[in-house]
Amino acid sequence: MAQFRTTFSVGRCSRRRNFTRNAYGKQLLCPAMSQPSPSPGTPSTLTGLDPNRPPVPDYELLQRIGAGAYGEVWLVRSLATGVLRAVKIVHRATFTEDRPFNREFEGIKKFEEVSRSHPSQLAIFHVGRGDGYFFYVMELADDAKTAGEKVGKWESEKNIGESRSVLLPINPASYTPKTLRTLLLPPAHSPTCSPALNTRLPAARVLELSLALTEALTHLHSHGLVHRYVKPSNIIFVNGRPKLADIGLVTDASDARSIVGTEGYLAPEGPGTPQADLFALGKVLYEALTGLDRRQFPELPADLRQWSDAALAFELNAVLVKACAADVRERYATAKAMLVDLELVGAGKSVKRKRAFERTFASGRKISAAAMLLILVFAGSYFLVATMSRRTSGTQQLSPAELAGTKILEAFKKYEQGRAAGRHGNAEGFEEALNFLREAVELDPSFLQAWESLFRIYAGVTGPDARSQQRAIAKKLEQLSPNSAAVHFARGWIAYDGLEFAKADTEFQRAIQADLSRAMQHSRTMQHTHYGIFLMLCGRLQEARKQLGEAERLEPGFALTQLLLGDCFMTERDYRQARRQYENSLKLVQHSVGAYRRLGRLYEATHQIP
Structure with missing residues (x-):
């Protein structure tokens, strides 16, 4: 008689799985929870059992209910309690080498404990190994011939091992495992063929099926x-x-x-x-x-x-x-x-x-990121104009570096080099701008304008690293100037990116208020532009036009506001006004790639492309 050693056993339940196909190719399965059965000790009257089948301690093998390439599944009865279970027996002889046989055994050992930790899994009650084979005892599937469809939700919230329902007793002589395949195949389906399905489950039933299996x-x-x-x-x-x-x-x-x-x-x-x-x-x-x-x-x-x-x-x-x-x-x-x-x-x-919504937001995220990079491109030249204007006005005799917010000339040079690189408007230019601005803040860690420009570049980049950089720079801005427009703008952007739209709205408005007392008009223009972009992405187009219009009033020659106003009209399908705004932007910046791209989309939308 074959020698066996028990690897381990389990006494509680609630877990997973089954098998398919018998020796004739029919999909047969097994596993399921304990079921009422004949009393212990009742002799089996089933025939056709293999006299050389390996022993399963404490269980009587009643009939084979499934078979596959590497093993077979048996309906068994506990000799101690009379409870019906399913046992899978896996033979080493069915494998060409030890490794896959051992791998399947190791998988069962790992799953055995997992199987008892959640009711979505098929319960494994016992795992054992003998000479040239291993086996595991598990829950028995409902009988397809006696177990009707349950109406309503599955009773899956009860404690592990607690009885979930009362089902009809299983007759071992006629038992067939109930699987999803048996539900989907038509009644006259032949087990020897695979016709196209012609049976479906109600959508509510599929939802419950989906929830249970996805949870598993x-x-x-x-x-x-x-x-x-x-x-x-x-x-x-x-x-x-x-x-x-x-x-x-x-x-x-x-x-x-x-x-x-x-x-x-x-x-x-x-x-x-x-x-x-x-x-x-x-x-x-x-x-x-x-x-x-x-x-x-x-x-x-x-x-x-x-x-x-x-x-x-x-x-x-x-x-x-x-x-x-x-x-x-x-x-x-x-x-x-x-x-x-x-x-x-x-x-x-x-x-x-x-x-x-996710597609709209993702699209808006790309647009807003591009807008941040456009701000970097367009803002630099206007900052220089504002600087020179203030120098010649005599109201304040400061150097360009001091007007930018630093007393370190080398830091200012790096800052200007970064802005110049960003105005190239391509990936290489923005990468170069990023490097120059990093050098600028290393030379002068209190250089607020450089930190703000650095934030705009990271706002124009996607990915988790960019978001972490945004948060780090926002904290630095708060340390340098807690109530500045730059801080409120950074907070607003981060809130928008996190779908906290109400918070973002408040912060963008605070950025505008923070700049009301500032002598530098261009900064106010930028804050109205930021808020206009946010409103446009939220679909609040009239409010967006109002903010962009205010930016245009403050600085009539700011080409970016022309582009963004054109985007508002384009979204509203007011193509005539959109074209006017895009062409105005081109008059201000003759080689604006962004304006040409927008005009191309407009011509395509109005079927004006030859």
Whole structure:
């Protein structure tokens, strides 16, 4: 008799998974929670058991309910309690070498503890190893022939191990695991063929299915594990709750090298990552929602708009489109992010509207960043004009360096070199400007104007590093001049970038008020321009024009205000006024690339391109 050693056992439950396919190619699964069964000690009357099957201590093997390339799943009865369970037996002989066999065993060992820490997972009760094989005992799936669809939400909030519902007793002689595939296939489906689906679940049911399975992946991924084989036949129902099965394929995200998967559910980049799991889940949910085969994605049923649950179906589809994006960069970064969107849908809110806002904000973020760089380009020359004007007026006999806010001539030179480089208006120019301005503030750490220009460059760059630099510079500005316009402008920009629009509005207005008493008119022009950009990006176009108009009144020759006023009119589709503003900007700065680009878009919008 084969010798075995118990690796470890578990006494509580609530976790994950199953298997697919029997020896005839039919997708059969198993795993699920304990079910009422014949009393302990009742002899099995089932036939066809392999007399050479390996022993599973304390359990009687009743019948094989699933088989795959590396193992087989059995319906078993506890000799002590009579409770029915599922056991997967994995044989070393089915592997060509030790490594994959040991890898699957190590994956089960890691998953065993995880399986008991959250009700979304399939519970593993016992793991053991014998001579040339290992096995694990797990929850048994509901019987597809007796377990009807539960109405309403799954009872997933109760404590681990607590009975969730009362189901009909399982008859071992006729037991068939209940999987998502059995729900989606038509009643007359032959187990030997794979026709296109023609059955779909109600959208509300798909939402619940989505929430439960995404929650399961969120929990699994948070422990550094990936599933690798999400598909309808690997989703079983345990006391009515959907759970991911075929847990033998769960492995470390860092050790998921082997290619496992089914065509259509397999991500373009291959399996073995959290995002590949999301891709596969998205395809599964697509089939459940539409009744179409996953290879037809992203096609939608022709009669979808006539469905009684069409509105919810469209919202769910918006989530699935992102989950199944071919480009991994466009897919959900994490299962948690997908779960947040599904919870939003579950709360009756619109993911489609959320995405529209995100696209609008992202577009606005690019426009506003470009505007900050434009300010750097245009502001320099006007600062020099203002400086010379004040020198010749005799009101204040200060050097250009002193007017800029520094007594260190070398720092002023670097500052001017930075402004000159920025006026090139390209990436190389802005990089050069960044370096010169950094040198300027190193030479004079109290050089407020240089810090403000440095902030504008980082405001024109995207990414987490740019945001951290913005916050650091804002703190420096607060140290140098706590109530200055520069400080309020920086606070307003950071608030806008963080979607705190009310706070941003207040700070931009404070920046204008802070400059009312300043003799330097150009600074007031800039603050009105900043506020006008913010209002334009928020869609408050009339208010934006008012602020930009005030900037134009203060400095009629400031070309940037002409461009931005043109943008306001362009947004309102007042193309005649927009063209006038863009052409005025070109008169002031004849080689303005920004003005030419805007005119090109205007001509395209009005079909004036030959």
